[in-house]
Amino acid sequence: MTSTIDAGVCGFIGLGLMGMGMAKNLLKKRQHHLIIWNRDTGKARDLATAFPGRVTVANTPKEVVSTAQVTFSMLSTLEASAAVFEGPDGVLAGTGPSTAIVDCATLTPERMAEMATQVEEKGAIFLEAPVSGSKGPAEQGTLIFMCAGDKALYERVAEDLDAMGKARYFLGAVGAASRMKIVVNMTMGGMLACFSEGLGLAKAADLPLEDLLEILDGGACACPMFKLKGPHMLRRSYDAAFPLKHAQKDMRFAVELGDKLAQPLPVSAAANEVYKRARQQGHEDDDFSAVAEVTVHHDKQVNGGAANGKAGRA
Amino acid sequence: MTSTIDAGVCGFIGLGLMGMGMAKNLLKKRQHHLIIWNRDTGKARDLATAFPGRVTVANTPKEVVSTAQVTFSMLSTLEASAAVFEGPDGVLAGTGPSTAIVDCATLTPERMAEMATQVEEKGAIFLEAPVSGSKGPAEQGTLIFMCAGDKALYERVAEDLDAMGKARYFLGAVGAASRMKIVVNMTMGGMLACFSEGLGLAKAADLPLEDLLEILDGGACACPMFKLKGPHMLRRSYDAAFPLKHAQKDMRFAVELGDKLAQPLPVSAAANEVYKRARQQGHEDDDFSAVAEVTVHHDKQVNGGAANGKAGRA
Amino acid sequence: MTSTIDAGVCGFIGLGLMGMGMAKNLLKKRQHHLIIWNRDTGKARDLATAFPGRVTVANTPKEVVSTAQVTFSMLSTLEASAAVFEGPDGVLAGTGPSTAIVDCATLTPERMAEMATQVEEKGAIFLEAPVSGSKGPAEQGTLIFMCAGDKALYERVAEDLDAMGKARYFLGAVGAASRMKIVVNMTMGGMLACFSEGLGLAKAADLPLEDLLEILDGGACACPMFKLKGPHMLRRSYDAAFPLKHAQKDMRFAVELGDKLAQPLPVSAAANEVYKRARQQGHEDDDFSAVAEVTVHHDKQVNGGAANGKAGRA
Amino acid sequence: MTSTIDAGVCGFIGLGLMGMGMAKNLLKKRQHHLIIWNRDTGKARDLATAFPGRVTVANTPKEVVSTAQVTFSMLSTLEASAAVFEGPDGVLAGTGPSTAIVDCATLTPERMAEMATQVEEKGAIFLEAPVSGSKGPAEQGTLIFMCAGDKALYERVAEDLDAMGKARYFLGAVGAASRMKIVVNMTMGGMLACFSEGLGLAKAADLPLEDLLEILDGGACACPMFKLKGPHMLRRSYDAAFPLKHAQKDMRFAVELGDKLAQPLPVSAAANEVYKRARQQGHEDDDFSAVAEVTVHHDKQVNGGAANGKAGRA
The missing domain is CATH 1.10.1040.10 (N-(1-d-carboxylethyl)-l-norvaline Dehydrogenase; domain 2)
Incomplete structure (x- = not known):
C-alpha cells in the first residue's frame, strides 16, 4: 500500500551529474509520477523515455512547482539556482499555498534563508537539503542528506530521501543544513x-x-x-x-x-x-x-x- | 621446516606500548628464541613467563646484540634510543661484524644515518624500519613497515616483518624510511x-x-x-x-x-x-x-x- | 581672491573622530561656509559656536546635500553610511543634477560603486576619497586621500583636499580608491x-x-x-x-x-x-x-x- | 688621555661587507692598533695600506687572538664562523687566560653558547654581540649591538661598540643576544x-x-x-x-x-x-x-x- 504522496506527483528540477541519478532512484524505488524540468531538454526527454508513462516533461520550472505536491531541486551553482528560482517562469512564480520545495543545492546559508522566506511568504513550505556525496553516490542512492527548515516536510519526504540516500539528518532552522x-x-x-x-x-x-x-x-x-x-x-x-x-x-x-x-x-x-x-x-x-x-x-x-x-x- | 635464522636467536629491545605486541607476534608466528631487554625489567620477565622456554631476559642491550643474530629495537623517543644505543652497556658496544640491527623507532633521518654509519663501521649491517600503526595494529600484527638501508637484511627479516605487520616497503638508503x-x-x-x-x-x-x-x-x-x-x-x-x-x-x-x-x-x-x-x-x-x-x-x-x-x- | 567654489557653500556630514578635524581644517584654511550634519547634534552645534557665522547646522543629510555645492561625507561604518545615504531624509533624497558628493568613508569597492551609480542616475557626480591616517593626521591636516570616480570633481576639490591632507592620488574608476x-x-x-x-x-x-x-x-x-x-x-x-x-x-x-x-x-x-x-x-x-x-x-x-x-x- | 685598552692592540677577524666598515670606524674613532685577519688577504692588505702604521695583517686567526687584548669577529655564516673558530690555526687554538672574544656574527643561540663554553674553558671571556643593520650602517657607524655574556667585557668594549654603532644593549647570559x-x-x-x-x-x-x-x-x-x-x-x-x-x-x-x-x-x-x-x-x-x-x-x-x-x- 502506498501513501497519497507516494502515489502522487513529484517534481524534479535539475538533471545534471547529481540530479539524474537522484531522479532515477526516485523512479525506481518509489511509485511517484515525476514532472521534471531541465535546462537541457534532451536530458529530460531521455529520462521520460527510460521510464515510459512515469514522467512528464514540463516547459518551465513554474509548471513543475504548480503541478507537483513536492518539488525537489538540484542545481549546481548559485547562478543556476537563481535563474531557475526567479523570473516569470521560475519556481517562485509557481509557488502557492500548497507548494512544498526541497532544495538540494549547495548555496550559502543566507541565500537559502532568503529563498525560504520568499517561499513561505506565499504560504508554502521549504526544506533545505544539501547532500554529501557526488555522482557515484547519487547513482547508487547512497547520498547523505543534511536537512533544515520545515520539520513536517522533512518527515513527509523521508521515504523519498531514503530512496536517494543512505542517511539523513534534520538540523534545525533553514541555514543550518548549508x-x-x-x-x-x-x-x-x-x-x-x-x-x-x-x-x-x-x-x-x-x-x-x-x-x-x-x-x-x-x-x-x-x-x-x-x-x-x-x-x-x-x-x-x-x-x-x-x-x-x-x-x-x-x-x-x-x-x-x-x-x-x-x-x-x-x-x-x-x-x-x-x-x-x-x-x-x-x-x-x-x-x-x-x-x-x-x-x-x-x-x-x-x-x-x-x-x-x-x-x-x- | 624452519630456516637457520628462523630457528635462531632473535633480539628485541624495547617492550613499550608498541614493542610488547610486536615481540608477542614474533613469538607466536615464528620459531625464534627471543633475547630481550627493557628498561622496566618487570615487563621483560612477564613476557618470559608468558612464553616459557622461548625467551631469555638479558641484563643489558649490549648482551642482546652480542648474542642475537638479528636484533629488533623499538624505542619511543630520540632520548630513549640514544640512551640504549650508546654507553658501555649499549647496542653499539655489543655490535660486531656478525651483528644485524633493525631499528623500528621514529627518529630523524639524520640520526638514523648516524646510527647506521656507526654500526657499519663495526662491520655490521643496519635496517631502519619505522612503522605506521599504533598499539592496536602492533598487537594485531597489522603494522606497516617502512624500511631502508641494507637490502639483504630486509630480505632476511621479511618473514619476521610479516609476522608483525601486514605490509612492508623497501625505500632505499638509510634515511628514506624515516x-x-x-x-x-x-x-x-x-x-x-x-x-x-x-x-x-x-x-x-x-x-x-x-x-x-x-x-x-x-x-x-x-x-x-x-x-x-x-x-x-x-x-x-x-x-x-x-x-x-x-x-x-x-x-x-x-x-x-x-x-x-x-x-x-x-x-x-x-x-x-x-x-x-x-x-x-x-x-x-x-x-x-x-x-x-x-x-x-x-x-x-x-x-x-x-x-x-x-x-x-x- | 577666492574662486566661486572657495567662497561657496560646502557640505560636511559626519563629525566623528576623523570628521571633526577635517571640517575644522576646511574652515581654517578655506573660505567656505559649511553646512553640516551629525547624528549627535551637540557636536555640530559646538563646531558652529567655534566658527561663528561660518557654519549652518542642517536638520537632515538631505538638507546638506540639496544646499551645498559639494558635500564631504565621513562616516565610520558601512551601517552608518547606509543609514545616512538612504531614506527620505538621506543624502540620496537630496541629490539632484547639481549635486557633488565626496565620500571619505572606508567601504567595500562594491558598495562605493553602488552609491556612485545611484548618485549618477540623478545626474550628479561622485568621488570616492577614503583616507590614510587617523585622528591625529585628521586634526593636523596630514591625511592622505585615495580618490577615484569623477576626475573633474577631483580637480575641483583639490584645494579642499589639500586643506585636510598632505597628499592625494587619483586612481581611476570608482572602487579603485577603496x-x-x-x-x-x-x-x-x-x-x-x-x-x-x-x-x-x-x-x-x-x-x-x-x-x-x-x-x-x-x-x-x-x-x-x-x-x-x-x-x-x-x-x-x-x-x-x-x-x-x-x-x-x-x-x-x-x-x-x-x-x-x-x-x-x-x-x-x-x-x-x-x-x-x-x-x-x-x-x-x-x-x-x-x-x-x-x-x-x-x-x-x-x-x-x-x-x-x-x-x-x- | 686614552685608557690602556684604548691604546692597546685590538684584533679584528672578518672584513666582509659588514666587517670592513666596522674595522674602519674602530680605526677612525679609536686609537687602537689593529691586528687583522681575513680569508681574502687582499682586503686585509688594503685596510693596512689605508691606515699606515695602525694595522698589522696576521697570518692566522690564532695569531690575532693570541696577540690582541680584545678580538672582534664578524663572519657571515655558521660555516665561515666554524672554519675560523676551529682547527690548529683557529681562534680557539689561540685562546688563553687573557683572551677576550667579541663575536658579532648571527648564529644560533646554541652555537654561541657552545663557543662561549669552549672559550671559557680556557679561562678566557666571551661576549656575543650580533648587530642590527647592514652594510650602510656598518660604514656609517650606526649599527645596533645586541650583547650578552661577560658583563665586564661588555663594559670594557663599550667605547669600541660606540665607535661602530649608535646603540648597544646588554641582554644577559650568552644566547640572549642571538x-x-x-x-x-x-x-x-x-x-x-x-x-x-x-x-x-x-x-x-x-x-x-x-x-x-x-x-x-x-x-x-x-x-x-x-x-x-x-x-x-x-x-x-x-x-x-x-x-x-x-x-x-x-x-x-x-x-x-x-x-x-x-x-x-x-x-x-x-x-x-x-x-x-x-x-x-x-x-x-x-x-x-x-x-x-x-x-x-x-x-x-x-x-x-x-x-x-x-x-x-x-
Missing part, C-alpha cells in the same frame, strides 16, 4: 590539501609516491577520497568530478562563516590560499585535486631555478 | 587539525557535532582516525594513544625537512602552529586529538569575552 | 601581527621587551605605528584608536578581494585568523594592537598548563 | 612578506604600485626598509643586500625557537613558507625582497593559465 555542508566541505578541502602536501614533500625527498599512497591507505588516514584521487594526482590527471573553483568557493564560505562567528580557522584558511594559488595558475575548472599542481614540484629536474633552489639539499 | 614516516605523520597531523577545525566551526555554528561525525563517516573523508578520535574529542577525553608532543615533533621534523628541500608546506606549517598552541596551553602529554582544545571553543556561553566576541553573529 | 585603502590596511594589519609575534617570541624567550622596541625603532623596520603602539602593547593598554573589529574587517575585505582576483595572500590570511582569535577572546572593541593578547603569552608563570607547555624549553 | 637578533629578523622578514603581499594585491587589482609605495611611506607603516626595497621590488631588481636564503634561515631559526618555547607563530610561519617558495623558485641568492616574485603575479596578461584563473574577476 552550514553543515560548508563544514563538511571545508574539512574535505583541508584534508586534500594536507594529503597533497604529503605528496609534495615525498616527491621533494625522492620517495616513491605509489608506496606513500599504499602506506596511507593501510593506516589511520585511509579514506575513500585519497584512494580515489591519489592515483589521478600522481598521473596529473584532473578531470573534474568536483571543480576546484567550487571547492575553493566552499572553503571561502567556511572562512567567511568563521568570520561571522569569530571562529579562527588557521589551517583551513591556509588551505584556502593554496586553492587560490591553484586558481591563479589556471586550474579553476580542473578537479580540486589539481591542488597538487601547487604543492607538488614536478619539474625540479628540468627547472634551473628550482634546481638552484634545491642547493641546500642534504 | 622521511616516509615523517611524510605520513605530517599528513595525519594536518588531517586531524582540519577535522578539528571542522568540529570548531560546527560548534560555533551551533550544529550537532555527533551528526557531523556521522556525516563525515559516511562520505569521502571517512577514515579510521576520525572514527576513533572523533567521539573522544566531543567528550574532551584525551588519554594519550599518540602524545601531542610527539605528533607536534613529527610536524616539526616535516617542516624542517621541507626547509632542507626548499619545499613549501603552508598548510602543514599552519597545523604545526596549532599543535604548538596546544602545547602552550598545557596539552603536551595528552593525545594529539587535544588539538581540539585549541580549535573548538567550548566555553562560549560562559565566557563574557567570547560572548562579546560573537556580537557580530547573524 | 581597493587601495584595503591594500594599505591589509599591509598595516599584517605588519602589526608580525610585530606582535615578535613581542610574543621575545617574551617567551625572557628577553626585555622595552629593548626590543628600541632596537626595532633604530633599524630598517622603524615605523610610526610600532613607535606609537609598542609601549601600549607592553602595558596591555588598548584604548581604541582603530578598533580591532574594524581592522579585522579590512583584513577580511582584503582576503575577499584576493579571492575575487585569484590572488593568494597566505601571510595576510594567517594574520586575519589571528585577529579573529582576538575577536573570539573578546577584544572586538579594543584597539587593533590588542592582537598582542593572542600572540604574547603573559601568564606563563602563573598558568600551570603553560608552564607545563614550556617543559621543553632549553 | 635570540633577540632572531626576533628582530623574524619581525623584519614577516613585515617584508606583508608588504610584498600588499604589492601583489595591488597589482592584481590594477592599482598603481608607485602610488601605493608613496601612500605607505606617508603613513603609520612608513619604514626605511619599504622605502629602500619598494622601488627595487617594482623593478624586479634583487641585488642581494641580505640574501633571501639567509633571511629565510633566520625565519626558520625563529620558528624553531618558538617550537622550543611552545610559542605559536602562525603569521611568521606562513611568511617562512613564502620565503621557502621563493627558494624553490630559485631566488636563494637574490635579496630577500625577491619574496615579491612569489607574491606579485607579474605575468597575468601573458600567462594563459593565469588569465583563466582570473575569470572570476568582477
